[in-house]
């Protein structure tokens with residue numbers, strides 16, 4: 438039987454909810470991508486986070502990941518993140534810099550507030566050219582928060598999972 442892993446990065450918690458739903462429906466292990474320097478998850482400070490994230494993007498930074506993640510032994514790896522400035526947070530680049538996804542199957546998902554996946558699923562294909570990247574699932578933040586059980590179930594069905 439193939440082994441499944443859900444890896445996710447989330448600051449406000451909505452991507453985490455989707456990650457938990459996927460893990461629940463697939464029996465996958467669940468691992469958070471934890472930043473070495475935590476981001477401010479207080480939504481009242483959104484503007485400061487937005488500025489900080491833009492600086493990370495403009496300066497092509499690679500924010501460090503605190504936890505050691507093991508992807509060995511997993512066949513299918515779901516990778517989830519929020520949309521930040523029309524792409525994924527720079528820590529996802531760190532993930533692809535540090536881990537070798539060759540021969541793995543990657544299944545991306547993300548939360549957003551209108552940008553859908555922002556072309557990030559294609560970016561993943563470029564960052565992990567020897568991986569097989571399956572059809573991803575973009576989910577609006579409000580849908581993630583109000584329950585994405587059906588959306589995840591439909592997606593799983595379309596992937597023959």
Ligand SMILES: Cc1cc2nc3c(=O)[nH]c(=O)nc-3n(C[C@H](O)[C@H](O)[C@H](O)COP(=O)(O)O)c2cc1C
Pocket residue numbers: 446447448449450451452453486487488490491518519520521522523524548549550551552553577578
């Ligand atoms: C710094 C920052 C930048 C964002 N940029 C975008 C964006 O370009 N497009 C979009 O649709 N949503 C954008 N959002 C909204 C987030 O994608 C959305 O709130 C997401 O669900 C948050 O995920 P989380 O709860 O897992 O942290 C942005 C949010 C933040 C904090």
